[in-house]
Amino acid sequence: METMGAVGYPAARERDRALAVLRDWALAVGGAGAGAVTALVGTAFLLAAGVAAVPAAPALAWRPARAALGRALGACSRPLVAIERRRLARLFGTEIAVRPGTARSVGYLAARAPVGLFGGLVLLVFPAGAYLAVSPLEVLDGNSEGIVPAGLVLMYLSVQGTVGLVGTERWLARRLLGPSRQDLMERRIGELTASRAAVVAAVDGERRRIERDLHDGVQQRLVVLGMALGRARRDPGSAKGRELIAQAHEEARGALGDLREVAWRVYPTALAEAGLHAALSGLAERAAVPVALDYTLDRGPGSAVETGAYFVVAEAVTNAVKHSGADSITVAVGTADRGGGGAPARRVVRVRVADNGRGGADPAGTGLAGLAGRAAALDGCLRVDSPPGGPTEITAEFPCA
Template identity: 35%
Template structure:
């Protein structure tokens, strides 16, 4: 199996043409006002709820872990319980990210389960391991734990507020035996004064805990401006490298097609016409046959040039969109292709071109190398606004990413558009190519 998600190194000595990488913008962490009344009230309510629910959740998690660890001698049962513990942590982390994003509007993406690029039983184990060590998951679980502790303190502060209200109004009901902490008596006006002071202090503590909660979760979930700038620079470098490599691979392909296809045919046409010229006086019939042969070869050369131009720029893609372009591509395929394209809207030109050429190259590889009898293409616009495509054939598999090859071109084109490519091709097949590109790229 091959999984391609990074750029292979350029071949030694290859000169890379200058290619303008797609422009990107620097995202700045959102400015969240954790001191607004609405968010303080919401945070206090969240903390109070977590103070009740959180201890029960962690009790269940520790019970799962303890049971799984204790049942490890009964291997299957213990492993199953520990796997359940890992995905219970994921559920808690997913809830915490959704809760924080709903409260503060940080623009967090939803937490998704990790998935291994490997297949079979090894892939299952690797998937569980990736999920168990997922840093985003553990960060969210830590946030849930901190919020639970703050929630317990909030509940304590709420209890003090209730106690303070009772003490403050005690003289109205004639409660003469009012005591602080059940020990110190509060005679006369000392009772209402103590009650009011307790209310003020406890309300201040609740507000402080709510503000502290906002500061902590923002620090945990929103990277600093410096970290975002660094990540943006890395992404820009990766996309620029992908654009350069994609241009290099495309130039090599055009040179190869011209050298191996059109150029020899044009040379042959020239030689045939020259031979016809020598026979036009002595043997007109043979000359006519040679001219007819040259004419047929000229038609073939024009067809090859048209196909080469279509490989460089598909005009139907720009005029009628990805659905129509893929339909035309499937109709020209040497193997039967099942298309399932569901696009509610047009995406950006760079995204559509990257997906189109990835599908075209995959179908070409399937027809040339995989001995496939059928191929299926699925294209969707996902909820996160990305353009996703999946191509699967029933061929022999064993495809590998080779620098300068077709799969290398797919990876680099998709990377240049800011997307990712995943190529899964175990020996014996099937071969699956998945690409995911931001629509706005």
């Protein structure tokens, strides 16, 4: 049985790999075929737009006429580009999140039309080559020896042409439909501005919370401690004096515990000395609700990411304990591949905190908004999924060092 299993697993993997290759080829062929059809439609649109623009050329010196022409081109080109974006996403796996303007839409349709038509021609070559390769047709002199090699060559050229076509389609989409350098720069500036403001707000909020904890916790205990010692000094040898001293001792212990807790919230010693795993283990042990920790990082992700990941978990666990009514919390820390828009995948540290509470967490709340700002400042992101009735799942991703 063990030998059969050992042999069967590689065979299953090979079968899955072969099915994945066939699926990719089916999607590529389907995308190329659909692209040929949309290229015909795009070519017809461009020809119609050109024919309509010729008699209107003298009127284009008038600004309202140019604006009307732009609106007309936009109304016709944007639906065609939307179809292209869906085709690229579903069949080629290339997501284009930006909605391009009229000029870029028309430019993309004009550049892609010959590529799409060529793709249709490439697809037609394959069945023609297959027919020559298996057909019993003979050449004029009655010899068919040269037909089979020619058919195989045509089939090979069709396969290679399809590979090149998919790459060209993806490149054109990213180049002409994707965000330009200026768009990326403006988006980045906006993200940095927002993250800076969020970090400032989060720091101010943390300072207010520390002040509140010191005022309501440590300061009150020290006041009681001072009063108890002052009363004990008046009658140090009596039973009442000994009781007051014992009370003062308990208040001193409580004040030390509160100070230790405040210091841990500011920056836990275990995080600086032993790393993220030890800090999260200590957090899980101190939580009032059972916390299951799944830590799979094989090395430290860097001090900044460790700090961000720790405070995401600490805030999420604190919120779950205080507000969700959960009786179990799961914390998972590991790595994942993140990509999109045709861009190469990048490695990220993913932190996921889930609880089985009542849900309804507000992502715009002070605590979660502060965590989102902290993640954005590290070029990461934070997502909150907390439908009414639960469960709640908070996921943060940070770029690996």
